[in-house]
Amino acid sequence: MIRLKETSAIAQLRLPTLADCTLRVLPPVRITSIAPYPGQVEALRARLGGFPAPGGVVTLQGTDLVWAGRDLAFAFGDDLPDGLAAHCSMSDQSDGWCGFALQGAGAQALLARRLPFDLRKMASPGSARSVMDHLPVLVLRRASDRFEIWVWRSMVQSALAHI
Amino acid sequence: MRLPCPCCGWRDLREFTYKGAADMLHRPALDDASGWDDHLHNRTNPAGETRDLWYHDPCGTWVCVTRDTVSHAVISGATLGEAR
Numbered sequence: 001m002i003r004l005k006e007t008s009a010i011a012q013l014r015l016p017t018l019a020d021c022t023l024r025v026l027p028p029v030r031i032t033s034i035a036p037y038p039g040q041v042e043a044l045r046a047r048l049g050g051f052p053a054p055g056g057v058v059t060l061q062g063t064d065l066v067w068a069g070r071d072l073a074f075a076f077g078d079d080l081p082d083g084l085a086a087h088c089s090m091s092d093q094s095d096g097w098c099g100f101a102l103q104g105a106g107a108q109a110l111l112a113r114r115l116p117f118d119l120r121k122m123a124s125p126g127s128a129r130s131v132m133d134h135l136p137v138l139v140l141r142r143a144s145d146r147f148e149i150w151v152w153r154s155m156v157q158s159a160l161a162h163i
Numbered sequence: 164m165r166l167p168c169p170c171c172g173w174r175d176l177r178e179f180t181y182k183g184a185a186d187m188l189h190r191p192a193l194d195d196a197s198g199w200d201d202h203l204h205n206r207t208n209p210a211g212e213t214r215d216l217w218y219h220d221p222c223g224t225w226v227c228v229t230r231d232t233v234s235h236a237v238i239s240g241a242t243l244g245e246a247r
């Protein structure tokens with residue numbers, strides 16, 4: 001059987017050099033969108049071991065549950081318990097997204113020039129949906145000086161140009 | 164201009180799409196012809212406090228925003244569930 005190699009859509013692109021920050025491409029990861037059915041958030045929280053509030057990130061064993069919109073979370077990682085389908089609609093988003101990690105003392109200031117919301121108030125860890133110029137993005141803050149920017153893979157070249 | 168999203172907090176206008184007056188939330192009865200005429204075509208255009216509907220594109224929340232057309236103050240934002 002032919003075994004396809006997992007490659008990020010940005011693996012071939014040249015990354016810009018930034019003053020006091022490093023920008024790198026994140027390896028592909030399994031992303032599952034989890035949209036709770038009406039009234040099922042508590043049941044889902046019990047089954048998963050947590051469910052993120054707006055702007056939140058819940059770290060489970062091997063998987064991060066990231067708030068990704070109104071009544072929506074993305075699971076980053078492979079480990080999801082069975083029996084979720086009764087409580088939520090799930091879909092595989094893995095190859096729809098590409099991520100960059102931006103790290104450095106000036107990372108927040110650099111992103112503040114590109115994102116139209118107040119990064120000083122963003123929690124760490126935390127999650128936000130926004131736009132980078134006109135591109136929809138999911139921003140994860142992993143530490144005070146470390147961000148991940150996830151964009152639709154079809155727009156990744158434009159996102160790089162904006163950064 | 165910044166608007167309050169019930170999920171995300173105060174966000175820049177660039178993240179929102181405008182829909183129109185919050186009157187749209189209240190549909191007239193099916194057989195109320197003049198009610199439908201008002202519903203579809205007639206707006207009050209108040210000088211002062213007004214409510215209108217905005218969509219917060221990044222997170223997918225419809226927001227009913229209360230603002231003042233005289234002072235330009237943006238007063239509050241509610242989900243449509245709360246606003247109805």
Ligand SMILES: [Zn+2]
Binds near residue numbers: 172222
């Ligand atoms: Zn929002």
